Amino acid sequence: MWTEDELIDGCLKFRQDAQKALYEKYAGVFRAVCRRYITDPHSAEDLLHDCFIKIFMNIKKYNGTGSFEGWMKKVIINTAVDHFRENKTISLNFGIDEADEPADEDTENNGQPEETDKVKAAILSAEFTKEEIIETVNRLPDGFRIVFNMYVFENYQHKEIAEKLNIEVSTSKSQLSRARKLIQKRLLEMCKNRVGMIS
Amino acid sequence: MKTEENYLDKLVLNAFPDNIASERNVTLWNGIRKTLRFKKFFKLSLNTFNVYYSAIILTAVVSTSVYYICKDAGNSSPTGNINCQQQPAAENNVAPDQAQSANSERAGEAQISPVCGQNMNKAARENAVKEPSTVTKDAIDLNIVDKEPLLDNASKAKKVKVVKKQLVITDTIRKKDTVIIRK
Numbered sequence: 001m002w003t004e005d006e007l008i009d010g011c012l013k014f015r016q017d018a019q020k021a022l023y024e025k026y027a028g029v030f031r032a033v034c035r036r037y038i039t040d041p042h043s044a045e046d047l048l049h050d051c052f053i054k055i056f057m058n059i060k061k062y063n064g065t066g067s068f069e070g071w072m073k074k075v076i077i078n079t080a081v082d083h084f085r086e087n088k089t090i091s092l093n094f095g096i097d098e099a100d101e102p103a104d105e106d107t108e109n110n111g112q113p114e115e116t117d118k119v120k121a122a123i124l125s126a127e128f129t130k131e132e133i134i135e136t137v138n139r140l141p142d143g144f145r146i147v148f149n150m151y152v153f154e155n156y157q158h159k160e161i162a163e164k165l166n167i168e169v170s171t172s173k174s175q176l177s178r179a180r181k182l183i184q185k186r187l188l189e190m191c192k193n194r195v196g197m198i199s
Numbered sequence: 200m201k202t203e204e205n206y207l208d209k210l211v212l213n214a215f216p217d218n219i220a221s222e223r224n225v226t227l228w229n230g231i232r233k234t235l236r237f238k239k240f241f242k243l244s245l246n247t248f249n250v251y252y253s254a255i256i257l258t259a260v261v262s263t264s265v266y267y268i269c270k271d272a273g274n275s276s277p278t279g280n281i282n283c284q285q286q287p288a289a290e291n292n293v294a295p296d297q298a299q300s301a302n303s304e305r306a307g308e309a310q311i312s313p314v315c316g317q318n319m320n321k322a323a324r325e326n327a328v329k330e331p332s333t334v335t336k337d338a339i340d341l342n343i344v345d346k347e348p349l350l351d352n353a354s355k356a357k358k359v360k361v362v363k364k365q366l367v368i369t370d371t372i373r374k375k376d377t378v379i380i381r382k
Contacts, residue, residue, distance in 0.1 A: 014239060016232065023228055028218035034220060045223060052231050057238060133214035152208045153215070180207050191221055 004068055011059045019056055026053075026069070030076055036149045037080040039117045041136040047083055081164060084142060119147060119188055127189045136186050144179035151176050 002010070011019020024122075029053060034044040044175045054075050062071050137145065146165070150156040151172075154166070158172040165172070221227075 014235075019232075020228065020233065023231065024224075027224055027227070028220050031219045031221060032216050036215060043222075045227060049227055049230055049234070053234050053238070056231075056235055124206065128210075128214075130214040130216075133211060136214075137211055147210075152211060160323070183207055183211070 008059065008062065008068065011056055011124050014056075022055075022131065023052060026072065029069075030072070033073060033153075036137075036153060037077075038083070047076075047080060050083075051079045054079055073154065075140065077150065078164070082145065084146070119184065122191050123184065123187045126187070126194065128190070130186065133187075133191065135187055136190075139186070140179055140182060142181065144175055145174040146170055148179040 002018065002025075004124050007018055007022045007025075011022055025047070031048050034047045034051065034069065035041070038044045051072075055072050059074070062068060064145065106170075139146070147161055149162050151158070152163070158169045161167075162169045162170045167175075
């Protein structure tokens, strides 16, 4: 069983057994991270491949500050953002799906949703499956989903998100707010479609 | 608002897995291993290439510099003719070999060496007779001095009868030095 220091030392020396041990230990975790940013499973595998290559080639840049796993996750997130920049245009200021949707009463009411407790109760009582929730998040526009993932899963602050994505802090906050509203809205629609619980 | 945001975040956090296993783990690892091998080889080759490339450049620069230095040094050196070193009359110590190789082109001070006179060019001698005004160089070449110590070295025990002939003195020839021409 390898300790973290042994893994790092072995990978610094390009030892294949150390690299394989590191891969086997973290492949599942990092695959889950990649799937959150890239919804297509095959593209997520390609991203995972690129991430491990970057980790092994740049492991000497890890200076011991912070956890090693946290450093590797940062590499993955940076690689995922670069992937989006190379392959797609991240529309961070305007969600693609929102363009076709009529204005909500929520947005007209200064962003405050009406009947908050009822909505919350309905969503929680609907007992959505994990796959349904994952599907709902994956349907978010790329910009919304990246900011949402970085804030909720990776616990980035808005300032860090803004620096990484080269956007304003206010933009990051608005993207997160709109992502949450969109998730809530879609879950509510699913509730209505199921049972017709809330009129 | 805050409670609403938190409940959605929690809902999503609980839904997404922390770890996803895949049947493609082994395949992916093989791909990573191949890529790492290539990158390692490429990196090593690049470093090696940089070393060789730098060595080649350095060698070329040094060789070119040495070539041009030697070329310049060759151009500025004397043409191979050793000046007939003029010894003052008072010294009277002129080596025979210096006289033998004399073919002075110096138009400076009048430096007459009796030793050099032994090797005087016949044509130069004739020129000195015919054109005394232009015999500065020839006068130097002729430079026979009727002094016994010098003559001994030059003539090799031969007694030379010389006839003094006064040449036109130029600015470069000293009055005391006379050229003696054997008729």
